[in-house]
Amino acid sequence: MAEMKKVKAAIVGCGMISGAYFNGAKKFPSIEVVACCDNFPERAKEKAEEFGCKASTNKEIYADPEIEMIINLSPPKMHSTINIEALEAGKHVYTEKPFGVDEADAEKVIKLAKSKGLRVGSAPDTFLGAGYQTCRKLLDDGWIGKPISATAIVMGRGPEKWGQAPFFYDYGAGPMLDLGPYYITALVNLFGPAKSVVAMTKKGSEFRTLGADVAEQYKDQYKPYGKYPVNVTTHLTGVIEFCNGVYATVISSFEAFGHNHPPIEVYGDEGTMCCPDPNTFGGPVKVLRKLNKDGWVNAPLSHIYSDNSRSLGAADMAVGIRNNRPHRCNGDLAQHVLEIMLSFDKASEAGSKIELKTTCERPAAMPLGLDDGQIPE
Template sequence: MGIGIIGCGNISGAYLKAARSFPVLDIRAVADLRPEVAAARAAEHGLVAKSIGALLADREIGLVINLTIPRAHVDVGLRVLAAGKHVYSEKPLGVEFAEGRRLLEAARAAGLRVGSAPDTFLGGAHQTARQLVDAGTIGQPIGGTAFFMCPGHESWHPDPAFYYDFGGGPMLDMGPYYITDLVNLLGPVAQVSGMTSMARRERVITSALKKGQVMPVKVPTHVAGTLRFANGAIVQIAMSFDVAGHNHSPLEIYGTEASLLVPDPNNFGGEVKVRRPGGDWVDEAVTLPYADGNYRSLGVADMAHAILANRPHRASGDLALHVLEVMEAFDKSSRSGQVVEITTPLERPAPIGASLVDGRIA
């Protein structure tokens, strides 16, 4: 399938490198609002740089990967759909639930598909954890914890201001990885209870390119709360840009028969461990593929194969919209002091088995 990329910033290099692992992805062109950035990325990977208009007019491109900043995801996605092409967006799907729903409605009306990152839940470690849950290894899921907490991104990102602007913050930035993986493991979320805070109104960039510049903070930078899943499991979650360090595991799932340690959902691999009553943590073998590197095109490859085979794709717009509604619910709950009901229906994406080899996904 002919693929175009709009947005040639920091993450595009990872997508272009990983795309080489998937023969179904034929990258035809890249584009960016800054032509010089697109030209540099194209030269780096031996590709063609085009204007956004020219890329959207290219009849050999059937699917566009949208790697623009979060606030532009829906506007660019709507342009892609209007050009008659499928679109796969970087996370989050949008910065508001209402605009994400508008994107999916436009796709349905046009007979086109929407996909969205993260696709890390398709990695071998997370699919191994999914197998253990589905096999009943932990018994009936009871609850869990999910933690991402750091001091912020201003020390390493070359242009971090958007992380603290509308559409940023730790929940919209990192929450998609954790909540998507939890949905992969436990199914859809039914209710959210949350609280938010903002420790500082301004932050100073310490990375080299813009060192010393002051950024205004417009969004909550510490978000905590509880997810109640439709299966009854209750998961505590915290996402923060205000914490110097912590000692929590990224994801833990608790069941009536055992507990499960799930690795960092920002990665495709990692250690999966199970602990039964009275025992120690035991490593579970990760034998499924795509656990040994950064495969940030796996979801796009699955989507391309799904379009060609006329089957559902896993990193879908429906999944991303459900996750977006859940993330937005933390702020709603914090403001209202009430539990928020989640309205988007969702079936868990199909698991991936050993058929995921040689870049071909069944």
């Protein structure tokens, strides 16, 4: 690993999440962020100074022959456009979630990448962390027997307090496209690809009112505050049928002030596994086995990367590029997850089951015993 030629990357979009990527990338020797850009050049300049890379423009980055990979951290509605621009420029592209906001654009990205022999990757990469890799090992090793069903529940009152509320209630976001990628990807990591979706979805109200506790940095962007329209469904509930036979009940909602459900639970014929928040890399993982008279026990985390390791998926893609092996957070997985998520509204509107058109390989498990920064070859 130490001898592998680093993949030089550029970050497009220097907003809130970019710091985690700049920091994360420093931990992984397979990747080096050499440039960044943003529609607001001062944001790129600030990040470039902080993290020691070059502030550029999109055009300069696309034209730079040294840069092999674009890390796309733009807002969701821009993802497919930037993915296509990057691929047209001959770069591999790793994008933040969701993979796109509609299926046609996502498919264009996949087809273009395949026609050019380039890689497409997508967040989330949290399922590669210690928490979900431990869950997967426990499941695959039979600790809860054969999985029969699961629940995945993410509910809150909505992100008004972050000041980005109009974005979250507009087409391309909502609870499913914003938080669903973590939950649905975690389920596909556990169970493999899905077959169908049934669902009912709705809006809690036609308008939301931006709260007074708006983050200072957004005050200029979203004036005037007040009522703004809700253009997406804000309470989605349904069942995903996985090809391995598991039925996962999913609730994704901005319509609850709080709840006490675990993020994800898996019910097997020999026990139950309570999984951590899939929007994090760590634990806890708890298991209740039918033969265990102590009841619930905390399972030790078997894998590395329990701290915030965003960039892990991009670093794994870099090793995949160099070693000519598939990368785990790949476009097929992200496209399948996107189709599952979009199928909730479709199933609700149609009042019937949606048979999924896309599929993917269950991503390879991470091996045990990696050192910090190490990615499997």
